[in-house]
Structures are given as C-alpha cells and as structure tokens.
Amino acid sequence: MVSEDSAEGGTVRRRSALLPAAVAAVVVAAVFAASGIIRGTFPFGSLSRSTNDLGTQYIPFFAHLWDVLHGRAQGDLLFNWQSAFGVGFLADVGVDLGSPLSLLVGLFPRDQIDLAVYVVTTLKLSLAAAAMAAVLLSMRPGPRWVAAILGVSYGACGWALDDGSYVPMWLDGLIALPMFFLVAEWSLRRTNRLLSVLVVAVFWLSNFYTAYMATIAGGIYLLARLLSSDLSWSLRLRSVVRHGVSFALGMALVAPVLLPIVTTNRAATPSPSGIFHASAIDLFLSRLLPLSEGVGRTASLYVGTIALLLALTMPFNKFVPWREKAVWVVTIVAVGWSFRWAPTQEFWHAFDTPNGSQYREAFVLCGLLVAVAWISVAHKLPGPIALLGGAALLALIAVLSEGSPLLTEHWLIVLIASGALTVVAFGIIWTLRRIPGTRRTKWPVAAAFGVLLAVVAVETTWTAVITDVQRSKVLSTSAAPWDDKQTARYDALRDAGGWPAYRTEPGTSITPNDPILLGGQGAGQYSSLLPHSVNQMMTELGFGWSGYGRAAHTLDNPATDAIFSVGARMRLIGDGAPEIGRATVPPLVTVRRRLDAAVPLDTNAPNAYAAQERLLGSKVYEVPEYKGTRFAGGDVKLVAKCAPGSSAYLFMPRVGGRARLAEGRWWELSSTRRPGINTSSAMVGLGTVPANGIVLIEVNFGDAPQGIPPRNAIGCLSPAALRKAVKSLRATGATDVKASGHSLHATLPADSKGWAVIGVPKISGWTCRVAGGKPQTPRNFGGLMAVPLTGAADRVDCTFVPPGLRRGLAIGAAAAVATLGIVLIGAVRRRRRTAS
Incomplete structure (x- = not known):
C-alpha cells in the first residue's frame, strides 16, 4: 500500500496528474480574473484592490525589491537606507518577499508594480489549485476529473478569496499545504528524501508564518494516514521520524533568514495581542456555505458546495473502510473544534493571538476537507445512499446556519442548485457504471465534468464577488494604483x-x-x-x-x-x-567634542524640543510655560509667550484632533482612531509668532476630548539659532560620505577628536572602525549611532550585518551537510540491497 513506487509507475502518475493540475490552475485564474472584471477592480477597472495593507505595505515592499533587483535601491537585501532613516531589510524580505515568485516583479516595468503583484497573486492561487489536484492523485488513484474540480475548490476556497487575496505572502501557505501533504506521502513511502527537505525549505523561506500552520496540518495529515493504514507500528514510527527529520533539516536550511526574522521580531515595536472570542456556532458553520462573508470575524471555511458535499458523503460511503472513515471524521471535527478553543487557537498562531483576522489558519481545514472529499470519491464513486446522506448533512448545516448575518442574498438558491446538480451528476454516472453496455462509455463522465466544472467556476466567482463587495464596506482601499501623478x-x-x-x-x-x-x-x-x-x-x-x-x-x-x-x-x-x-x-x-547628557524622562510631558536640541548640540527652541482654558465639548485654548518671528510648534503625542495658531489654518494632529493606542500625533508647525509675542493656540479634539500635557507642549524655534547650529556642524562634519549596500564610509577633517555622530538609528548589527582600527559597537546617542574617536581620526567605516545571520549561516551549512549525508547513506544502502 505504501511501498516505494517504481520509476515507471512514478512517471505514469506524474503524467496522469499533469492535465488535472493544469485545468485546476487555469480555472482558478479565470475565476479570480472574472471576479475582478465583474467588480471593476484593478487591473480591469477603476476600483483599487489595495485593501488594507496591500497598498500601504506589500506593494511598496515589492517596489523596493524591484529597485534592489535593478540596482536602483539605496541598500541591498541586508539593509534599507531609504526607510526609517536606515533599518535592516533581510527580515522584511523573509516575511514579505521570501517566495521565489516575488522575483517575477523584476520582469515588469516599475510603474506597473501593481500589475506585477496582481499577476504574482493570481499565479499563487493557480499553483495552489494545481498542487492540490496533483497531490490528491498522489495520495490515492482516482478519477482525474474529480481531482481537477477539487483542485479548483481549494485554490478558490473562502480563505484564499477573503484573507489571502490581499495578503499575497500568505498565499505561499496555500501552496505549501498540499506540498506538505506530499512530503507526508513521501515519508509514508520512504522515498524522495532530498526533495522532501527542499520542499520544506522553499516554503519556510517563502512565508514562515503560514508555513508554520501548514506544517502542523501536514503532521495531522500524516497521523491520519498512518492511523488509517495497515502498516506495522514500527514502520509508522519510522515514517513519523522521517517526516520530522525532513522538516527539521528543511527549516535549518533557511536558518540564515529565519534567525534574523526571529531576532528582529524580538526587537520590533510590539503590538497588543488580540483577545480571542469564538464565534457562535451558526456563524462558524455558515462560512462553509456559498455567498458568505465575515471579513476576518470568522473562519473562511468555504470550499464550494461540490467539495463539501463529497466530503460529507464519507460517513455513508460503504466503499471507504470503517477505520479510515473514523480517523478522518475525527480529524475534521478535531481541527474544526481547535479553531473554537482559545488554547488551540493560540497554538495555530504560534501563541500570539493576532489583533486582526483571528482565523488565519482556516486554509488548513479547507485543505483537509478537500482531502476527505477525495478519499471518499477515490475508493469508488459514492452511490445514492452516500450522496443522499451527504446531502442530508449539508441540509443540516444549512438549517443550523439559518439566520446567520454572514449569509448574503441568494445563498440558499446557489446551495440547492449546486448540491442538486452534484447529486444528479454523480448519480447518473453511478447508475451507468452498473449497466453492462455503458460501463466504458466516456461521454457521461465528460458531460458531468463539464457541468460540475461550470458549477464550481460560477459558484466560486459569485462568492469571490460577494466577498470583495462585503470586504470593501469594512476595509476601505488604502492606495490607488500607480498613475501619472506617482x-x-x-x-x-x-x-x-x-x-x-x-x-x-x-x-x-x-x-x-x-x-x-x-x-x-x-x-x-x-x-x-x-x-x-x-x-x-x-x-x-x-x-x-x-x-x-x-x-x-x-x-x-x-x-x-x-x-x-x-x-x-x-x-x-x-x-x-x-x-x-x-x-x-x-x-x-x-563630529562633537562631547555628547550632551540624556534629556530627563517625563512621562507626563515628554520634551521633544530638548531631545532635538541634544542631538543638534545647540539650543534652538524656546519652551514657554502656558495656560489652558477648556471649553464646552472639550476644546482647549493655550496661551504662551515667545520671541516674535520665531516658529510656533505644538507637540501633543497620543492625541487626535486639530490645532491652529490664533485665527490661522487648522493643522491635523493625527487620526482620531484610538489615539494613544493605534496612533500618535506628530509635532505640528502652526506658523510664525506675531509681533506681540503672544502664542494663542486653539485645539479641537473632535469627538474624543483628551487632556493636554502640563508643560513642554509648545516650542518656538529660532531660525537664526538653527542656522548657527547647522553652520557649526557643517564646519566640523565629514568632508565626504559614501554608502554602499549595507555599509557607510565617512572621511573626517584631519585630527578629528571626540565623537562621530552618525544620523542613522542605532540598531543591533552595526560595527564600526575608526581609522582602520579594531571593530567596535557604536554607542547609543539619543537613538543615533555615536562612535568614540580615540586619539585623532580622519575616517570612520561602519558595516551592518543582520543579527542572527552568521549563526543562521552556520546552522544552514550544517543542515546541508547532514541532508547530503542522509541522501548518500540512503543511496549506498539501496545499492547494496540491489547488489545482494
């Protein structure tokens, strides 16, 4: 049952899987494109598809990757000179751009970066569908036309349409899941050791977050296959060990990227963890049905009516062995239940409950449902009793979901029509297979395939349109596609x-x-x-x-x-x-002779003006005392006095609203969306202090009245003092600065003494040399890098190496050696067995 296949048999299996995989890929691409055409979204219409972070985060990162590939970026794959005044980049590559498919953006013009991301997204959906169709046939021989339909059902599942379509790096997990099922099959058959490790490495490199979830699912799949097999317990244990070794080595191979991600994540700005609340059972079950949408509030479990109905036939399919039925039914129920219990839900998310969509692992259950549907069909096409039993369970789910606000108009019509066509099509084929003269007739199968493929294409397209419509009402688009203004x-x-x-x-x-x-x-x-x-x-x-x-x-x-x-x-x-x-x-x-002491921490009234002066090395602000008057609705007027002609600034972090100087222009402080938690306002320049020196500032808090700091909110900048400070720094500063991919080289005036202050954030990974001397870690000066110039110096050279990279390279090299060793040992053993 699980013995190693011959080379000839493997070739036949690969050929038989090629056409279903290709059909699944093409249909899913057509579904995704058709939904965009109907909605009129980019690139088929004027509506932007850059929902939420797609336009603000992912497309810009793809644009930067394009610049790196074409040699136009300031920085390289290790460091990004352009963002946040200079930060590491390797971890961002691993999180957002790790997929080999990301490199395809380099083939497009830069002003078509939105199109490039759309094409990559479509390609990932198609590859997920193709992979699932091929893996199903590898799992167990069966009707290829059903494998193609189930591949479409998976590639256009609810999670792919709802969660993954605007977070393109998550779609690597959608591809990884069937590939990890395949690795489990190889572990069962004791074959493809090297390929198993490489598959794991590729997908953990592509996106470790969803690869982690797919890894758990791959383990669950392997256990289900083992428990339903006839293998001895010793062979089952060997398969588990083999599977674990493949994943351990695959993950270790990409340690040069994974370790910098882990290290950088520990040093990253924390965000509050979400609080998990399991959705009501009717809402949860309703996401299995067509035309449902929950925008991250519930698990996107939709796999199409056909796939769901076929999965529900398993308990009633007499051709499926009872043990296999029991194992897979328990597996599906247990995985579904794990989405609704807080401890297991945390486990799916690596014990970090997200504050956004809380069911990011939903694609796992989608994949397992498709696998169960295939197992039921592959043993033998379900007969009338199995089809009617599955239809009864589907009707029960519909009844339990009745009244769910996540079900949109016409959902029941679509469900009944798709379910009826599925039952009729399979029923006719089952009947014809029992009539002697029609057993080998192919046209009924071809007709059924055409009808059911049309059903799944229309249903998934309709669901994709509904999903996008509903999502656009909750998550507004964030950025328009590239245009002439850009x-x-x-x-x-x-x-x-x-x-x-x-x-x-x-x-x-x-x-x-x-x-x-x-x-x-x-x-x-x-x-x-x-x-x-x-x-x-x-x-x-x-x-x-x-x-x-x-x-x-x-x-x-x-x-x-x-x-x-x-x-x-x-x-x-x-x-x-x-x-x-x-x-x-x-x-x-x-170059500074000395570094000023740190500004005293005042949590009630932070003094940004003093912090700026410290880094400038000169006093350029006047920070006056002020009086405040509160009016109805929470509005405030602040009164202070500054030198006439200076520039008035207001700094009230963690608030929302707007402010103005006297009767001047209103300036936005920040968004009023959860100020102090989600947003914090920047220092605002309000204008020039009038001739009488009176600074009168009106602050409007809108719908969220807030307090004001007791001091340090107002600062008045002296243009003359700033010009003097700049002149002084230019006189003693570097005469020449050069920056390469992840290093900086500065030529200083001869015999410079004191400290070299570099206008780059001090983060872990930097080492510097003064005049070619010993490497040293720069000091932290108000958040910037400061290098002591021992004696007299005329040059400073600094290099950035992502924390964890060197250790990761060592682990990766060791994993490569171990993998090759295992492969060679296996080859020698096979040769000896052949010789004997």
Missing part, C-alpha cells in the same frame, strides 16, 4: 536626490512606505518589524506614528531635518503635484 513624484525625487551627501525626504502623504514606493530616504516605514528603539527615538523627537507604532510617519521640521541631514523635501501642492523644498543641512556624519 510617476511625476518619482521623477521629482530622483532629480532632487543627492544621497548620501544629503537625504531627500518624500514624506508619507501617500503611504507610510513612500520612501521605498516613490524614492528618497525618509522617516516613513510601515512594517511589523520596525525596531522598537527606532519608534522610541522618533517619538521622543516629535514624529508621529500609526498601526500601534509599526508605521512611522514623517515630520516636516527644520530641526529634525538638520539632525537627519534632510537636504531636500517633497511636498504635495494643489491636486497632488510635487514641489521640492531645499535646505542647507549638516552632513550625515558630524
């Missing part, structure tokens, strides 16, 4: 660029990831791996953020521009046209 901004930034002599700040007006989407080198970055130390530094300096601190925003302030050497800044005027402003700023590396 091109104008991109060109303006390239023309203004002078890196590394100075930074060109693109702002964060389109997305928080504008520096990698549009170009330049700025404060903006939206990543779950944004270092917490960077977030703290920028918050202390007056920058704002969103996404629980994982999305850093720009700060249009001449003092911070001087600190970070921002010599050019893009601002959008009119209808979004770019305007480049320029400023004289210090070089990226400056």
